[in-house]
Amino acid sequence: IRVSTSDLERRHGINGSLTWLARPWLDVTGIVRLTSGQPYTPRVGGDINGDGSRNDRAFVFDPSGAVDTAIAAGMRRLMDVAPAHARDCLSAQVNAVAGRNSCRAAWTASLDMQFNLRPQLGAAIGRRLQLQVGLVNPLAGLDQLIHGADDLRGWGQPTFVDNTLLYVRGFDPVAGSFRYQVNERFGANALSRSALRNPFQIALTARMQVGVDRQRQLLEGMLKANAAATRTGPDVRTMVRRLAPNPITPILDLKDAMKLTPEQIARLRAIGDSLNAKTAAVVAQIEAEMQKQGKSGGDLQTLFPKIQPMLQDARNNYVQATQSIQQVLTPAQWADVPESVKNPTLRLPAGQAGGRRP
Numbered sequence: 001i002r003v004s005t006s007d008l009e010r011r012h013g014i015n016g017s018l019t020w021l022a023r024p025w026l027d028v029t030g031i032v033r034l035t036s037g038q039p040y041t042p043r044v045g046g047d048i049n050g051d052g053s054r055n056d057r058a059f060v061f062d063p064s065g066a067v068d069t070a071i072a073a074g075m076r077r078l079m080d081v082a083p084a085h086a087r088d089c090l091s092a093q094v095n096a097v098a099g100r101n102s103c104r105a106a107w108t109a110s111l112d113m114q115f116n117l118r119p120q121l122g123a124a125i126g127r128r129l130q131l132q133v134g135l136v137n138p139l140a141g142l143d144q145l146i147h148g149a150d151d152l153r154g155w156g157q158p159t160f161v162d163n164t165l166l167y168v169r170g171f172d173p174v175a176g177s178f179r180y181q182v183n184e185r186f187g188a189n190a191l192s193r194s195a196l197r198n199p200f201q202i203a204l205t206a207r208m209q210v211g212v213d214r215q216r217q218l219l220e221g222m223l224k225a226n227a228a229a230t231r232t233g234p235d236v237r238t239m240v241r242r243l244a245p246n247p248i249t250p251i252l253d254l255k256d257a258m259k260l261t262p263e264q265i266a267r268l269r270a271i272g273d274s275l276n277a278k279t280a281a282v283v284a285q286i287e288a289e290m291q292k293q294g295k296s297g298g299d300l301q302t303l304f305p306k307i308q309p310m311l312q313d314a315r316n317n318y319v320q321a322t323q324s325i326q327q328v329l330t331p332a333q334w335a336d337v338p339e340s341v342k343n344p345t346l347r348l349p350a351g352q353a354g355g356r357r358p
Contacts, residue, residue, distance in 0.1 A: 007040075009038070015033050025118045032109065032111050035107065037107055040101060041057055041102065041163060043058055057097050057098045058166045061180075061182075062094045063075035063079055065095070071180055071181075078184045083106060083187045085104060111138055117132075128210075129206065132206075135202060139200075143155035157198055161188070161190070162185050164183045236290065247321060258336050267328045271324045285310050
């Protein structure tokens with residue numbers, strides 16, 4: 001029994017997503033998928049051995065030594081234009097029957113993107129309107145934009161390699177051998193010249209929040225409560241810390257029970273230090289804005305639209321920190337993390353949410 005590579009093998013696959021908070025009103029998310037190339041066998045077009053299967057492996061003729069000059073010329077032209085993976089595969093098997101799945105296609109990539117916009121549309125609407133622009137397979141759109149419809153490179157398309165190296169063009173009864181013609185598109189992506197391709201699509205979605213803005217109601221309640229408690233204006237640092245507490249402290253309190261390693265503890269502390277620095281920057285921004293409004297912070301109706309994006313930044317920083325924590329911990333350790341850290345919620349005592357009970 002001879003063991004060889006499966007036709008369905010994909011040795012490596014990498015999936016990743018990245019979210020960039022470009023502005024308080026805009027975040028961009030990209031989802032990337034990379035897959036290593038499929039294995040394939042150089043074959044002869046047709047069934048030359050009469051077994052009923054079109055799976056006959058091709059003989060790789062030497063471009064400089066083939067007796068048939070047409071075959072030699074065809075192999076030379078193929079070697080000049082073939083993709084690197086196909087050229088290297090053939091060069092390693094000259095003057096021999098190609099091995100099963102001895103060649104491997106290039107890596108393939110796909111990309112999807114999403115833009116989430118929350119524009120500030122005045123005091124009446126605020127950020128209630130959310131726009132979502134989704135780009136499905138933008139690589140295909142870039143391929144056509146850059147190279148034109150007649151010279152596509154197959155960006156954003158799955159790879160189906162043309163694995164036919166030779167076509168039979170006759171049989172020489174005297175020599176007892178077939179006559180072949182070289183397929184000079186061997187190794188190319190067959191989908192790049194097909195009309196059936198994964199399209200580039202754009203989707204636009206709009207959502208309008210109707211009714212009470214709970215987030216604004218809660219945050220305004222915090223501003224009023226802090227202002228009443230200090231009598232000199234809102235305690236910005238306490239307010240922001242309540243929105244974005246440091247999640248590392250409760251986790252490190254459980255380090256023995258969770259069996260955290262020294263390396264994990266060091267990485268968690270680095271995440272906590274980074275969050276503290278980001279929170280301090282947000283506090284400084286809010287304090288600077290409140291100084292413009294006067295010592296007491298000015299009128300809440302004027303102040304809130306200005307600092308809400310900053311408060312949201314602090315909240316987003318907290319969420320990103322919890323996501324980083326999950327990457328540091330094992331699944332079993334993450335299961336032991338307190339629910340208040342994994343799924344943070346903003347809670348206010350009754351009567352602080354803008355004068356209403358939640």
